[in-house]
Amino acid sequence: MQTPHITVTDLTMAYGDFVIQHGLNFTIDRGDVFIIMGGSGCGKSTLLKHLIGLQRPAKGDVFYNRRNFWQATAEERTKLMRRFGVLYQSGALFSSLTLAENIALPMGEFTDLSRSEIADIMSYKLALVGLAGFEDYYPAEISGGMQKRAGLARAMALDPEILFFDEPSAGLDPVSARLLDDLIIKLKETLGTTIVVVTHELASIFSIGTNSVFLDSETKTMLATGNPKKLLAESKDSKIIQFLTRGEGNVNNEA
Amino acid sequence: MxxxxxxxxxxxxxxxxxxxxxxxxxxxxxxxxxxxxxxxxxxxxxxxxxxxxxxxxxxxxxxxxxxxxxxxxxxxxxxxxxxxxxxxxxxxxxxxxxxxxxxxxxxxVPERAGDRRTGAKKMSALYKFGETVLNGLQDAKGLITFIGEAVLAFWALLQGKARFRSVDLFLCVQEAGAEALPIVTLISLLVGLILAFVGAVQLAMFGAQIYIADLVSLGTVREMGALMTAVIMAGRTGAAYAAQLGTMNVNSEIDALKTMGISPMQFLVMPRMLALVLMLPLLCLYADFMGILGGALVTTSAFDVSLNQYFYEARRIVDLYDFSIGLFKSLVFAVLIATAGCMRGMQCGRSASAVGDAATAAVVNSIVYIVVADSIITLICNELNI
The missing domain is CATH 3.30.750.24 (STAS domain)
Structure with a gap:
């Protein structure tokens, strides 16, 4: 069997003494579109922070291809992190740099590509997200949806093996959200990128997700992991059914 | 792949x-x-x-x-x-x-015509000069607008109609007052010390060490106390005001206040300006005493003048006029610092770098205003012989 790309074992997340989630165990395979879902305030974004190295787990481990992420030295961890791309909720573009400079920054820092090569790749990445011609704009001069797409272009700058998305469709109109979903699927298909998405948009969950974990804020642990469509069809847990049907599903009929 | x-x-x-x-x-x-x-x-x-x-x-x-x-x-x-x-x-x-x-x-998604920015054209010196002048005019207009709004808000305050939380005022007073004491103590003590040393060597040659007290107390009370506290507060509080208000602007908090029908000038700017205007003269008074004390340290320890003699001489030479000139200056400086800080904050753009620019501009403007105002007041005092 193929080694899972990301493995999480017995993860406990806490701020000081305040436990947010405990006992998280799941694996993400190469090429998965993995959804982290759950109600508001259940710790979805915190889980993402633990996966991308912004917050250290209180207990438990995160493995990338069997490499223990949090036990590694800071240097090794930085190397692992360089293979991630992260799209933050509001794009997190550097406001003092143009879009071109934003995207070129990681390439200039971490590759030995020539200036013209970087410029070509940068234009190509902007074109990929539908922003051809916007190289010389500052983030403040474009709309929120465009900022998000530019953030995606920056996340993809180094051809990452794993792309993390924090609420990619928040603040986007349905059509733009759909286009972003299509883009995510195309990236996965053409580049084989593993994709991890934090979201509670049902439409996205079902259209792109191939695997998922469901976090619950009351029991402070995960209730299920697996393909979201399968979860909807097979799960007996009323919370999951309610979440996946926007509270309209009747659990008794399923049983 | x-x-x-x-x-x-x-x-x-x-x-x-x-x-x-x-x-x-x-x-x-x-x-x-x-x-x-x-x-x-x-x-x-x-x-x-x-x-x-x-x-x-x-x-x-x-x-x-x-x-x-x-x-x-x-x-x-x-x-x-x-x-x-x-x-x-x-x-x-x-x-x-x-x-x-x-x-x-x-x-x-093909590139739409007109989206791409054509590279920055090379501008002639005349064009740049014109642009600078226009920007300056725009700045001046912003300043006048801000002063007008501040006066209106103050008028509302006098009528008892201004809407702000008294807790905010007390917090601002604490930030601009008590929390500034340590740094003001240190700086004014050292300035008094420096003043004493500067004059002491020459005066001691004539055996006139006792006049070090005159030099230090007059210099501190009329000039250095007000000036140094103002510079400290410009860097400490003026910059903080600009950064706070600027960040609130970035987060749309100021928009939120406006849509609630609360004037940000009354709610945010008034307590800050009031706090600084109330506290800076007090800090200045405190700095005056600290400066004189700093001078006393040098004079009594190194120049053979007793503490009693020093304070007697200081009390003889400094009268209430000198104190009131220093206090008046610090009142003017307080208005200038609060205006520069709050104005730059309120006019801040909506990005992280804009907040930094606002804080920088607030400090630079305050210090320029302070020095210019100080020169004008000193000149007037000189003309009027006070």
Missing amino acids: NVTAANRQSLPTDVYLEHIGADALSIRLTGNWAHGATLKPVGEVLGELDNLQPLRLVSVQTHDLQKWDSRLPAYLLKIIDYCQAKGTEVDLSGLPEGIQGLLNLARA
């Missing part, structure tokens, strides 16, 4: 242009195009294509391609753009599906 086969390993990374008909060309990409590979500059390929014109069809072939990364689609996009500009048809069917998909995606 990983097309590898034993017989393709040996081929070097390269681009071959071959005629496959009178006006048709094949572009063959070979070898490893992934990280670390050195590619033939795309400009050279475009140059060769130029020499081979006219062309009807260009077909891209990748049988001998091994690994590739983002540079490959970026490279191909350049070639495709060039061919489209020349009216040459490009056949991409020889590419792996993945690359075709990416190229289609990249060309799905």
